Amino acid sequence: MSVSREEVERIAALARLDVFGEDEPAAEGRPSAVRLTEELNRILEHIATLEEADISEIGDPIRLPSDPVPFRDPGLEPDSLAEGAPADRAPRWRDGFFLVPRLPALVDDEEDGS
Amino acid sequence: MAAAVREGSVPADHYLNKALEQARAVDRGHEGLNAFLALAKPGGPAPDAPDSGSGRAGETHPTGDGLLAGVPVAVKDNLCTLDLPTTCASRILEGYRSPYEATAVRRLRVAGARLVGKTNMDEFAMGSSTENSAFGPTRNPRDRDRVPGGSSGGSAAAVAAGVVPCALGSDTGGSVRQPAAFCGVVGVKPTYGRVSRYGLVAFASSLDQVGAFGRSVLDAALLLEAVAGYDPRDPTSVRRPVPDLSGGLDEGIRGRVVGLPREYLPDTLAPEVRARYDEAVERLREAGARIREVSLPHTRFAVSTYYVLAPAEASSNLARYDGVRYGGRASEARSTLELYRASRTRGFGPEVVRRIMLGTFGLSAGYHDQYYDRAQKVRALIARDFERVWADGVDLLFTPTAPGPAFRLGERTADPVAMYLSDVFTVTANLAGIPGVSVPMGEVAGGGGDRPPLGGQFLAPPWHEAPMLQAARALEVSYGITGEDT
Amino acid sequence: MTDRAPDAGYEAVIGLEIHVQLRTEEKLFCPDGTGFGEVPNTNVCPVCLGLPGALPVLNREAVELAVRASLAFGCTVHQRSVWARKNYFYPDLPKGYQISQFEEPLATDGVFRVETDDTSDPVGRLAIRIRRIHMEEDAGKSIHDRFEGATAVDLNRTGTPLIEMVTEPDFRSPAQVRAWLTGVKQVLEYLEVSDCNMEEGSLRVDANVSIRPVGSEPLGTKTELKNMNSFSGVERALDVEIARQRDVVAMGGQVAHQTLLWDERRGDVRPMRSKEESHDYRYFPDPDLPPLQVSENLIEAVKAQLPELPAARRTRFREDYGLPAYDAGVLTARRPLADYYEETARTSGAPKEASNWIMGPVLAAMNARDLEADDFPVRPVHLAELIDLVEEGTINRNVAKDVLGRMLESAAGVEVGSAAAKTPAEIVREEGLATVSDTGRLEAWVEDALAAHPEEVARFRDGETRLQGFFMGEVMKRSRGKADPTEVARILTERLEET
CATH class of the missing domain: 1.10.10.410 (Arc Repressor Mutant, subunit A)
Structure with missing residues (x-):
C-alpha cells in the first residue's frame, strides 16, 4: 500500500495542516508534501506487516478497562477555571465571546476576509 | 527524606531548595542537560496539609499521611500543574497555564511532595529520544552526547543526575521504561487504569498511563503508590484498592515463575545486550526464580499495531489545538480555515505533523478497515498472547527494555522507522494494558570509552504491580543498588 | 398550504433526522448547568472547553432520559452501546470531535404511529419506522451577525445532552411530516424528556428528500434540508424543495446531492457553502469512554416509570369520561393540561362540565397569559369547587364565570397553589354572589x-x-x-x- 502526493494533500487538508507542493515555495514550518509522502510511505511499508496477522478469530476488539463506563458521581462539581474566565487564555476575546474570522454560512454570503 | 521532614528534623523546604540548586547547576548552559522546561521558585508554593480535606470525595487512594513529605519531585510537562506552565514541549502550548490540576499532581501535593519543575519531553510525548522537543533536546546525564530516551527524557535525566529522587512521566509505548533504561534509573508503567489520566494531556488515550521514575525501585514504588487510585474524573481509571507497593518490596522472587519470551531475544540483538541479559537471568535464577522460556507469537505485529492506533487517537486528541480558545494562534489569518491551518502547522513540530497525518490517514474513508479496524483486532491478538502465558502459570516476564543502549543525539532523527523500532519491546505492555518496569541491567561498551547503561524489563499480569516491583527490587539488589531513603 | 401533490407520476420520499436536547440539570460529560440564555461562556469548565488533559464523565440522568424516549418510540434498547468520536473542525466544537454513537447506537428499530386525517391512509394512522436513536453531545453556538467580520463563539451549550432520532424514509408528503412531528413532540413533552422548543434549539429537525416515479422502487438523489425552526417551516421548506426537484426533473435535469438551508424570510432554500473537502468524519470508538451498559434492571425501571402516552390517554378520556374525540384531543395535547383536566374531572365528579370549563374560559385564560396548565393560578381543586357550586345551584353559570375572573385576580402575584389565593366559595360568600331563589x-x-x-x-x-x-x-x-x-x-x- 502506498499513498500518492495528492492523497497526502487531501489528508493534510482534512487534518487542517498546511503542506507545500512541488510548485510552491518552501515556507518556514510548512512541511513539504513530497517529503511527507516519502516518509509516510516508508512507515506504511512497515505497517503492511499487519496484513499477515490472522484476525479471523477476533470478534470485538479489546477495550481497556473491561468494565462498562461508570456514571458520574452525583456530587461531582465542575473543576475550577482558576482565575475564573476562559478569557484569560483566549487568543481573541470580546464581550464574553471567543472570536474567529467570520465564517460564511451560505453560498451567497460574502467571502470571509477577502 | 520524608521521614526526616515528617519528624521535623529537617525544614519542609530543605530538599526542594537543594534540588533547585542542583537543577540550576546541571541544567543550563553549554552541555547543560536541558531536563527542565520550568522550575519552581525556591520555597515554592506550600504543599497542602494532609488533613486539609483536599482529597476529593469518591477517590480511593491511601495517602494523605505525608508519604512523600518534603520530597522534591519533577513532573513531565504533559501533566497539568497550577503554578507552572504546561506546554507538552510544543510551540502550540508555549506559555499555556492550565486552570486546573492533574489528579496525579494533586495527589503528590496531598502526599506532601514538593514540585521542583516541569520536565522536557518529546512534543506531545511523540518520540523516543526527547529530541522532538520544541525547546531543544535533553542530554543524557551519563553521557551528554547521547539521548536520554523518550518521551519522558527530562524526568529520567533529572533523576539520573541526582536532582530529584523520583519523577513522574507518562508511558504510551515505552516512554517511561525506555528512558529509564537509557539513563540507568528505574521506570515503572502501571496497569492501564491504575493512575488517573485526568490532567494528563492526551496523546493516545487507550495507551497513555502515568508512570514513575526513581533512583531505586523503592523510590519509584513510593511515588506510584502516592498517585495511584480511582478518580471519579477519569472514566478509565479503575475502582480498585491500591496495594502497599513500597512495604513488601523485599519479599524477593523466590519460587516465582519468570518467563523469557523468545520473540524479545531475536538473533539480531547485539551480542553485548544479549550477554548482559543472560547475566541478569542468572541473577534471577540465583535469587530463586524459576526460569521458563515462553512464546508471545504476535509480538512481531506490535510496533505496526502501535503506529496505527497511537497516531489515530492522537490525530483526534490533537484536533483541539486550533488557535481558537487557548494556545498559539496565527493572528494574521483572514479566514477560519486559514487560522486553523496556519496555527496548527506553525505550532506542531515535524514528528507531530507526521503522526497526525498517519493517524488521519488510518481513520479516513477507504483506509479505516485496512488500518484502524485491523490494528484493533491485532491488538486483541497481542493481549491474548499475554493472557495465555499467565494462564500457563507464568508470574512475570523478563525482557531487555530496548534493543540497545542510548543512541547518540541526532543519530536517528532522519529515520522515523528506526526511531519507532526502539519501542519494539515496550509497546506490547501498552497494547495489552499490563504493567511493566525497567531496572538497570549492567552496562555495555559505548565505543567512546563510556559505559552506557542497559535496562531489563519485567512485565506482569494486570494489577500485579506488587510482585513485579518485588522482582525488580531483587534484581537491583543483586547489582548492589540499595535504594536510599526517600 | 400542504400537499402540492407531486406532478403526475412523481412521489416524494422523505426521512428525518431529529435532534432533541434532553432536559437534564447537568451536561452530558461534565457537571456544568444546561440553562438557556445565560451570560456567554459562563457554563463552562475544563471538560466542555476541551482544555488539554480534561476527560468526559457520563451523566446518568441523560442516559435514563434517552432510554425513556427510546422505549416510548418502540425502539429496542441495546444493553451495550459504544461512544464514538465524530471528527471535524468547527470553532464551536472545542475538542475537534463530537462524542456521539455510531456503529452501535443506544436503540434501534422503532415505530411510532400518529393519527392523521390524511385520506391516503385508510386507517387514519401514519406509521413511521425509526431506524435508530443515539446519544451525543451538543456543540456550542456560532454567532455570525454580532460583530463585523467575525464569528463569535459561545460554548455554554457545548456538551448539552442530545438524542438524535433517524427515521426511515417513510414519509410521502410534507403534511405527513408535520403531523408526525407534532405527535413526536407531544410524546417527548409527556415524557418530560425535552422542552422541545424549536426556537431555542432544543428540538431541531433536518430532512432528507428525494422524488421518484410512483411505483418505482429505487430512491432518487436526495438533498438535505436544514435550518427550519418551526414545524410549519419544515413543511414549507419541504414543499418548496419538492417543487424545485420536480422542476429540475421536468427540465430534463438531475437533482444534485447537496445540503440546503431554509431561508424563512425569503421562503426559499439555498445551498450551503461547499466544504473544502468532502465529509470524512473518521469515526472511531472513543478511547476515553468504555462502552455504555444499560442493564435489564435499568430498562425495567425506566419502563415502569413511563407515563401514559398521549394516544392511550385520548382513548381513555373518551372511554372513562365520555368525551367526544375532539375534546379528548384538545385536552391531551399537552401533559400538564391533561393532568389538570383529569384532576378537575375526578374532584368535581362532573367530567363533561370540567371539559366545558377547561376547553372554554380556562384555556382562553391560559392562552391569554401564556401559561402552561401547571403554572395556571386556578388549581384543579378550586375549579372543581366552582363546578360544584354551579351544579348544586349555589351560583349560576354566568356568576361562575365572574368568580373565575375573581379567582385569577386574587391569585395574581401569589405563588401558584398558595393558600393566599381565594377559593370560589370564599369569593361567593364574601361578595354575596350566591343565587337568590327566595x-x-x-x-x-x-x-x-x-x-x-x-x-x-x-x-x-x-x-x-x-x-x-x-x-x-x-x-x-x-x-x-x-x-x-x-x-x-x-x-x-x-x-x-x-x-
Missing part, C-alpha cells in the same frame, strides 16, 4: 322592573311576548346576576299574564 326578594325585583317600564308591560300585554327577555334582563340587572333565572321566569310569566 320568592320574596325575586318578586320585589320583578315588581320594580315592571314598574319602571309600564310602556313595555303594555306592549307585552298587547301580544309582543318577545319582551319577556327584556324583562328578564332588567330583573337580572337588579339582582346583580344572582337571581335564579328559572324562578324569575316563572314569576314574570305569572305577573305579566295576571291582568
Whole structure:
C-alpha cells in the first residue's frame, strides 16, 4: 500500500495542516508534501506487516478497562477555571465571546476576509 | 527524606531548595542537560496539609499521611500543574497555564511532595529520544552526547543526575521504561487504569498511563503508590484498592515463575545486550526464580499495531489545538480555515505533523478497515498472547527494555522507522494494558570509552504491580543498588 | 398550504433526522448547568472547553432520559452501546470531535404511529419506522451577525445532552411530516424528556428528500434540508424543495446531492457553502469512554416509570369520561393540561362540565397569559369547587364565570397553589354572589322592573311576548346576576299574564 502526493494533500487538508507542493515555495514550518509522502510511505511499508496477522478469530476488539463506563458521581462539581474566565487564555476575546474570522454560512454570503 | 521532614528534623523546604540548586547547576548552559522546561521558585508554593480535606470525595487512594513529605519531585510537562506552565514541549502550548490540576499532581501535593519543575519531553510525548522537543533536546546525564530516551527524557535525566529522587512521566509505548533504561534509573508503567489520566494531556488515550521514575525501585514504588487510585474524573481509571507497593518490596522472587519470551531475544540483538541479559537471568535464577522460556507469537505485529492506533487517537486528541480558545494562534489569518491551518502547522513540530497525518490517514474513508479496524483486532491478538502465558502459570516476564543502549543525539532523527523500532519491546505492555518496569541491567561498551547503561524489563499480569516491583527490587539488589531513603 | 401533490407520476420520499436536547440539570460529560440564555461562556469548565488533559464523565440522568424516549418510540434498547468520536473542525466544537454513537447506537428499530386525517391512509394512522436513536453531545453556538467580520463563539451549550432520532424514509408528503412531528413532540413533552422548543434549539429537525416515479422502487438523489425552526417551516421548506426537484426533473435535469438551508424570510432554500473537502468524519470508538451498559434492571425501571402516552390517554378520556374525540384531543395535547383536566374531572365528579370549563374560559385564560396548565393560578381543586357550586345551584353559570375572573385576580402575584389565593366559595360568600331563589326578594325585583317600564308591560300585554327577555334582563340587572333565572321566569310569566 502506498499513498500518492495528492492523497497526502487531501489528508493534510482534512487534518487542517498546511503542506507545500512541488510548485510552491518552501515556507518556514510548512512541511513539504513530497517529503511527507516519502516518509509516510516508508512507515506504511512497515505497517503492511499487519496484513499477515490472522484476525479471523477476533470478534470485538479489546477495550481497556473491561468494565462498562461508570456514571458520574452525583456530587461531582465542575473543576475550577482558576482565575475564573476562559478569557484569560483566549487568543481573541470580546464581550464574553471567543472570536474567529467570520465564517460564511451560505453560498451567497460574502467571502470571509477577502 | 520524608521521614526526616515528617519528624521535623529537617525544614519542609530543605530538599526542594537543594534540588533547585542542583537543577540550576546541571541544567543550563553549554552541555547543560536541558531536563527542565520550568522550575519552581525556591520555597515554592506550600504543599497542602494532609488533613486539609483536599482529597476529593469518591477517590480511593491511601495517602494523605505525608508519604512523600518534603520530597522534591519533577513532573513531565504533559501533566497539568497550577503554578507552572504546561506546554507538552510544543510551540502550540508555549506559555499555556492550565486552570486546573492533574489528579496525579494533586495527589503528590496531598502526599506532601514538593514540585521542583516541569520536565522536557518529546512534543506531545511523540518520540523516543526527547529530541522532538520544541525547546531543544535533553542530554543524557551519563553521557551528554547521547539521548536520554523518550518521551519522558527530562524526568529520567533529572533523576539520573541526582536532582530529584523520583519523577513522574507518562508511558504510551515505552516512554517511561525506555528512558529509564537509557539513563540507568528505574521506570515503572502501571496497569492501564491504575493512575488517573485526568490532567494528563492526551496523546493516545487507550495507551497513555502515568508512570514513575526513581533512583531505586523503592523510590519509584513510593511515588506510584502516592498517585495511584480511582478518580471519579477519569472514566478509565479503575475502582480498585491500591496495594502497599513500597512495604513488601523485599519479599524477593523466590519460587516465582519468570518467563523469557523468545520473540524479545531475536538473533539480531547485539551480542553485548544479549550477554548482559543472560547475566541478569542468572541473577534471577540465583535469587530463586524459576526460569521458563515462553512464546508471545504476535509480538512481531506490535510496533505496526502501535503506529496505527497511537497516531489515530492522537490525530483526534490533537484536533483541539486550533488557535481558537487557548494556545498559539496565527493572528494574521483572514479566514477560519486559514487560522486553523496556519496555527496548527506553525505550532506542531515535524514528528507531530507526521503522526497526525498517519493517524488521519488510518481513520479516513477507504483506509479505516485496512488500518484502524485491523490494528484493533491485532491488538486483541497481542493481549491474548499475554493472557495465555499467565494462564500457563507464568508470574512475570523478563525482557531487555530496548534493543540497545542510548543512541547518540541526532543519530536517528532522519529515520522515523528506526526511531519507532526502539519501542519494539515496550509497546506490547501498552497494547495489552499490563504493567511493566525497567531496572538497570549492567552496562555495555559505548565505543567512546563510556559505559552506557542497559535496562531489563519485567512485565506482569494486570494489577500485579506488587510482585513485579518485588522482582525488580531483587534484581537491583543483586547489582548492589540499595535504594536510599526517600 | 400542504400537499402540492407531486406532478403526475412523481412521489416524494422523505426521512428525518431529529435532534432533541434532553432536559437534564447537568451536561452530558461534565457537571456544568444546561440553562438557556445565560451570560456567554459562563457554563463552562475544563471538560466542555476541551482544555488539554480534561476527560468526559457520563451523566446518568441523560442516559435514563434517552432510554425513556427510546422505549416510548418502540425502539429496542441495546444493553451495550459504544461512544464514538465524530471528527471535524468547527470553532464551536472545542475538542475537534463530537462524542456521539455510531456503529452501535443506544436503540434501534422503532415505530411510532400518529393519527392523521390524511385520506391516503385508510386507517387514519401514519406509521413511521425509526431506524435508530443515539446519544451525543451538543456543540456550542456560532454567532455570525454580532460583530463585523467575525464569528463569535459561545460554548455554554457545548456538551448539552442530545438524542438524535433517524427515521426511515417513510414519509410521502410534507403534511405527513408535520403531523408526525407534532405527535413526536407531544410524546417527548409527556415524557418530560425535552422542552422541545424549536426556537431555542432544543428540538431541531433536518430532512432528507428525494422524488421518484410512483411505483418505482429505487430512491432518487436526495438533498438535505436544514435550518427550519418551526414545524410549519419544515413543511414549507419541504414543499418548496419538492417543487424545485420536480422542476429540475421536468427540465430534463438531475437533482444534485447537496445540503440546503431554509431561508424563512425569503421562503426559499439555498445551498450551503461547499466544504473544502468532502465529509470524512473518521469515526472511531472513543478511547476515553468504555462502552455504555444499560442493564435489564435499568430498562425495567425506566419502563415502569413511563407515563401514559398521549394516544392511550385520548382513548381513555373518551372511554372513562365520555368525551367526544375532539375534546379528548384538545385536552391531551399537552401533559400538564391533561393532568389538570383529569384532576378537575375526578374532584368535581362532573367530567363533561370540567371539559366545558377547561376547553372554554380556562384555556382562553391560559392562552391569554401564556401559561402552561401547571403554572395556571386556578388549581384543579378550586375549579372543581366552582363546578360544584354551579351544579348544586349555589351560583349560576354566568356568576361562575365572574368568580373565575375573581379567582385569577386574587391569585395574581401569589405563588401558584398558595393558600393566599381565594377559593370560589370564599369569593361567593364574601361578595354575596350566591343565587337568590327566595320568592320574596325575586318578586320585589320583578315588581320594580315592571314598574319602571309600564310602556313595555303594555306592549307585552298587547301580544309582543318577545319582551319577556327584556324583562328578564332588567330583573337580572337588579339582582346583580344572582337571581335564579328559572324562578324569575316563572314569576314574570305569572305577573305579566295576571291582568
